[in-house]
Amino acid sequence: MxxxxxxxxxxxxxxxxxxxxxxxxxxxxxxxxxxxxxxxxxxxxxxxxxxxxxxxxxxxxxxxxxxxxxxxxGGEETIPLAQRILEKKAIYRPTLAVLGICALVFPFIFSLYQTNIMVTALIYVMLGLGLNIVVGLAGLLDLGYVAFYAVGAYAYALLNYHFGLSFWMVLPIGAALGATFGILLGFPVLRLRGDYLAIVTLGFGEIIRIILENWNEFSFGPSGIANIPRPSLLGIDLSVHAATIYIYYIMIGLCLFTIFVVNRLQDSRIGRAWIALREDETACQAMGIDKAKTKLTAFALGATWAGMSGVVFAAKTTFVNPASFTIWESIIILCIVVLGGMGSILGVIAGALVLILMPEYLRAFSEFRMLAFGVLLVVMMVFRPGGLIPNVRRTYKFEGVTETKKG
Amino acid sequence: MDYFLELFLGGLTRGSIYALIALGYTMVYGIIELINFAHGEIYMIGAFTALIVISVLTLMGMNTIAILVIAGVIAVIYSAAYGYTVEKIAYKPLRNAPRLSALISAIGMSLFLQNYVLLAQTSDFLPFPNLIPDFEFMEPYAHIIGSTEIVILITTAIVMVLLTIMIKFTNIGKAMRAASQDKTMSMLVGINVNHVISVTFVVGSATAAIGGVLIASHVGMINFYVGFIAGIKAFVAAVLGGIGSIPGAVLGSFVLGWTESFATGYVSSDYEDVFAFLFLVLILIFRPQGILGRSEKHKL
Structure with a gap:
């Protein structure tokens, strides 16, 4: 051998x-x-x-x-395991039910610490799903994604500080601000191809962070903003423990909402336009797809989720400062999308859970975390570019047609 | 006027360092159309290797000039070796993959190299000894430009000339130009494209190492993170000049160096990096192919 x-x-x-x-x-x-x-x-x-x-x-x-x-x-195409499970309703439905029950009772079984970690993981699930729209579906490599996350977090912190707006009021505002900034970034980069896009978005992310760090009158500089209130339930202020559990359920709800929306988007007209754009820009334009509009919606919709999860992040940690929004944050989110499988919703969720939960439970190796992320990106690209759970193209089967006519 | 001149020369020095790094980007991009994200890290590894060699040799009690030369040579060799290896591991298996894959692999490599140095060495800033002596004949101009800056400018000029000669007149230079025009066609006429790509990485990494050693002794301290920012800046410079074009990379670097120097000198030093990126965005909006780049036409 x-x-x-x-x-x-x-x-x-x-x-x-x-x-x-x-x-x-x-x-x-x-x-x-x-x-x-x-x-x-x-x-x-x-x-x-x-x-x-x-x-x-x-x-x-x-x-x-x-x-x-x-x-x-032209050998037989193997169907990935995940896909086979998804197709069998007898396995798929009970699994989903068990997972759902697990998710619901989680905060009552595990400690506050575990719940907190889970909330972080769920925030990353949402971020991953958002970035998945931009990178996975539309094929636009965005390295400044964390900027929108920062926009959401600072939106809640500042609006609450100056105007006393509550969490639930800021949540849609954060989403809208995220989308606005997404379009703002989208305009100048409309004409750029993959690699230029990566560097400009990276620059955009850094610009936002540097402004937050230096514009003291606006953002309170590197010291950040503290004492951001946690969300209150029907006007009642909750204890730290109760508030964490509350945020956990909010996140579960938001994640389900994200999954639902992204799933629907994927199969919609705009979703297919994104995929077409990713595959071949020229052919896509020839088919009559408005390139500018499609790209802008991808940026805007991707940024919306980042804005929302930013608001939740600020509410969870009760403190924001620019150090939480470095380029590495963007790269971790990119790792989640790549590891899970670009374009695959199930993959991104799995990727987020693996990448965020693993380092938490393997504290002993925490210093090797970024090293491992680096290796992971290279190895995944070389050996399994599709990710852990690759996205499966929607294919149409013609049942009952056994023989194809040859003419 | 003196202040202006100081900023001008400061920008020129900055620009020449960016140019040394930007050359590697632009050469690699010219041939395989990939942003080598790990390029900044190669430069950082060059500086680190030089620091280690200098420290060891200083303890052995060698004289300064000898140390400088040996450290420079070893740094160049090691950076070239790293560049070669990175290409073999992270980019070669992805030669025919979508560009996004290669780009992500490059980001992974960059992340890996940074943390490799971080874990094997230290996360602290290490003082980098200034080995370039103060020349006596520079005394009257010392308030405008230091000896280190002069050495940087001269070295950059020499490297540029050598590189131009190599690309214009040698066989491998011709092969590089051919491969950057059409890879398949150059394979058909008997050019070993894999070899050409390896050489490109080696040469690019070597110039980056020279830049690394020079800037480290100019700034006086390094850590594992210096490569990333410098790499991004140099990439901005390469794009400004028109990526793929070697004179463009040099011009873009000087333009960027001056922009930063004047902007920090006359406006504010807090937003140094913002100026670089804003400039990049403006250039890409109004002239996406860069200052000297040719506009690309897609054929079907």
Whole structure:
């Protein structure tokens, strides 16, 4: 199975990586105290690790190539597991019911801490679903998505501070503001293609953050705004515990609403226009789709959800400052969409839960979190670009037609 | 007037550093049409490697000029090696994939390299020794421009000239130009495109490393995050000039350097990064192909 050539290759790879990582991994300097620390053990680890990983890497590359060959020959198309489950109502419905009951009783079984984490995860589900509209459906890589999240959060914080508006009043305002900013960003980037778009949106996100940080009279600068009230239930102020549970249910409700809307959008005229735009801009225009309008609605609708989840975020943490809205936040949300499967609602939900809950429960490895995200993005793109639960194209089956006429 | 001149030269220095990084972006983009997001990180790794080498050699008690040269050479070698490896792992398997995939993979690589340095080294800012001596003949002008700035300007000019010669007159340069025009066609005439792409990454990374060492000794401190911002700025410069065009990248870098220098000097230093991005947005609205770029026509 393993030939001599492969071993030779793996040895070369491991030597190369030992060379490559030598200065950074082995030597650590402290220029202030003029101490040099040599960590030879790391070199050994790198050598052995890259030797093994080289085999794994080549194995998967070969498998992938075999897969594409099979697809080219025209072999049987395998239906993904998730899709098969979705199609069988006998399994699908009870699973959904069990999940629903679990979600409803969650805050009464688990502690406040767990509920809080779950609320965070749900906020990311919503953000992921929102970004999924822009990246997954319309194929516009938006790296400044966190800006809309910040707009929502600051909308609640500032409107409450100056005018005393309540959570429920700001929620639609935050959504509307998100959409407005989405269109505002959309206009200048209408003519740009993928890569330019990524960099301009990234710049937009940074501009919003820098303005929030420096415009002290408006946003109170880096110190942020504290003492934002939690949502009240019918005018009654709740205790911290009750308010967290309340927010949890609000989030469950909002997520269901998001899923419903995104699902309906996907199959609507505008949703199909987005997918067409993602696949081929020129052909899409030739079919009579208004490119500008389609792109703008994608930005606006994507940003709406970010605006809303921003409001919930501000209400949950009762404190906002610009440090919560860095570019890395955008990249984490992008990771959620990519890991789950671009364009797939179920995938994005799974992606958000995995990426947000995992680091919370694996606290010991928390420092490796961003490193792992980086690896994840590369590996997913190379080996499984469709994501964990890939989006399945709607196909039409003609039941009863067994033979196709050949003419 | 002196203030103006100081800002002008400051902008020029800034611009030349951006140019060294922007060249890598624009060369890679010219050939495989991919924003190499990890390029800024390659530059950061170059600076870090140089810092490590300098620290070790200083403890061994070598003289300053020798240290500077050795550290520079090792930084260039390592950055080139990283550039080569990054291409092999993150971009080569995605050569025929949709562009969005390659872009996301590049972002992942950037994230990985940053955190790799963060975990293996430190998150603190490390002081970077200024090894470039103060020249005596520069004394009368010291209030306008320092010796480090002069070295940066001269080095950048030399690198530009060498690069132009390489692209204009050598075989590999010709192959690069051919591959950037039409990859399939150049394969048909016997150019090993994979090899050309590797060389592009190696050359781009090497110039970035030179920029990394120079700016680190200019600013005097580095951490794992310096690459990201510098990378974004350099990319903005490349887009300004017209991505894919090498003179464009240099021009765009100078324009960006001056914009930032004058804007921070005359308006406000709080919004330094905002100016760069605003400028980018304005350019992209009114001239999406950049200052020197050719407008692309899509054929069906």
């Amino acid at each position: 393993i030939t001599f050539d492969q071993i030779k290759k793996a040895v070369l790879v491991s030597v190369w990586f030992m060379f490559l990582t030598f200065p950074i991994m082995v030597i650590r300097v402290n220029p202030v105290e003029r101490i040099v620390e040599w960590r030879w053990r790391n070199m050994l680890l790198i050598g052995v690790g890259s030797f093994i990983l080289s085999f794994v890497w080549h194995y998967f590359i070969r498998r992938k190539e075999l897969g594409t060959q099979k697809a080219e020959v």
